[in-house]
Amino acid sequence: xxxxxxxxxxxxxxxxxxxxxxxxxxxxxxxxxxxxxxxxxxxxxxxxxxxxxxxxxxxxxxxxxxxxxxxxxxxxxxxxxxxxxxxxxxxxxxxxxxxxxxxxxxxxxxxxxxxxxxxxxxxxxxxxxxxxxxxxxxxxxxxxxxxxxxxxxxxxxxxxxxxxxxxxxxxxxxxxxxxxxxxxxxxxxxxxxxxxxxxxxxxxx
Amino acid sequence: xxxxxxxxxxxxxxxxxxxxxxxxxxxxxxxxxxxxxxxxxxxxxxxxxxxxxxxxxxxxxxxxxxxxxxxxxxxxxxxxxxxxxxxxxxxxxx
Numbered sequence: 001x002x003x004x005x006x007x008x009x010x011x012x013x014x015x016x017x018x019x020x021x022x023x024x025x026x027x028x029x030x031x032x033x034x035x036x037x038x039x040x041x042x043x044x045x046x047x048x049x050x051x052x053x054x055x056x057x058x059x060x061x062x063x064x065x066x067x068x069x070x071x072x073x074x075x076x077x078x079x080x081x082x083x084x085x086x087x088x089x090x091x092x093x094x095x096x097x098x099x100x101x102x103x104x105x106x107x108x109x110x111x112x113x114x115x116x117x118x119x120x121x122x123x124x125x126x127x128x129x130x131x132x133x134x135x136x137x138x139x140x141x142x143x144x145x146x147x148x149x150x151x152x153x154x155x156x157x158x159x160x161x162x163x164x165x166x167x168x169x170x171x172x173x174x175x176x177x178x179x180x181x182x183x184x185x186x187x188x189x190x191x192x193x194x195x196x197x198x199x200x201x202x203x204x205x
Numbered sequence: 206x207x208x209x210x211x212x213x214x215x216x217x218x219x220x221x222x223x224x225x226x227x228x229x230x231x232x233x234x235x236x237x238x239x240x241x242x243x244x245x246x247x248x249x250x251x252x253x254x255x256x257x258x259x260x261x262x263x264x265x266x267x268x269x270x271x272x273x274x275x276x277x278x279x280x281x282x283x284x285x286x287x288x289x290x291x292x293x294x295x296x297x298x299x
Contacts, residue, residue, distance in 0.1 A: 015271075022274060022278070029285070030285065037289055037292055040293075041292065041293075059234065066230050073264050074223040078219055080211075081213055081214055081216060085213065177211075181211060181266075184264075184265075188260055188261075188264050191260060192257050192260055192261070195257050198230075198233075199233050199237075203233065203234065203245075205237050205240060
């Protein structure tokens with residue numbers, strides 16, 4: 001067989017790659033789902049403590065981060081549209097904007113967490129065990145859930161940086177873009193989780 | 206190559222979806238100040254559900270995916286709701 005024949009028979013199954021990514025996303029959804037379940041049980045048991053604790057968070061910063069994530073979710077979807085239209089330059093710009101938004105989100109989170117830590121409020125601090133049970137549960141869940149979410153942001157950024165370089169080297173192109181598609185799916189997952197985290201953590205009345 | 210089955214969504218459609226999502230975010234924040242009592246959580250969750258539906262169907266291309274995948278995604282959410290219900294029933298009648 002000639003080299004050309006081998007190239008033609010190259011096996012690729014984009015549908016299966018995507019299904020695999022979705023199966024992984026299901027496990028992520030159930031991971032956060034379990035945490036949301038723990039959250040709702042304790043919120044039902046300590047409604048006033050959860051309300052009081054949530055007042056310590058800045059709704060403005062939370063809202064800004066929501067807007068940032070929704071916007072970045074759109075730009076990564078646009079990056080996929082661009083690559084489908086064989087517009088490499090635009091795809092690079094859109095991935096770049098998404099990465100910039102991701103970094104901005106983390107900077108906001110840094111200041112938000114920093115503010116709490118300055119007041120001695122962080123897991124394992126001397127202050128935490130002195131809080132009553134409702135407040136303690138709220139802040140433990142707050143740090144764990146937003147922390148795990150921030151970790152997902154970092155993983156998503158890594159994935160998108162890989163995509164950025166592959167688009168640049170034309171390994172991702174209008175014929176083969178399933179990696180960018182899966183990277184984008186992961187980024188949307190991060191956005192999806194935040195859509196629930198924001199009203200549940202910041203807006204408790 | 207016939208391998209690319211993904212539907213292309215226009216920039217304009219994506220921007221419109223973002224505008225709806227931003228409006229819903231604004232709505233969630235303003236609803237909290239209305240003191241609807243126990244309904245505030247319900248309203249917040251309904252809006253969040255609507256937002257995630259928009260993200261799933263448009264940004265994540267589910268609208269154009271195979272029926273199998275759409276059913277699978279729906280089942281995950283059904284599974285989660287069942288788990289939540291069973292847990293709450295357990296807590297309520299303990």
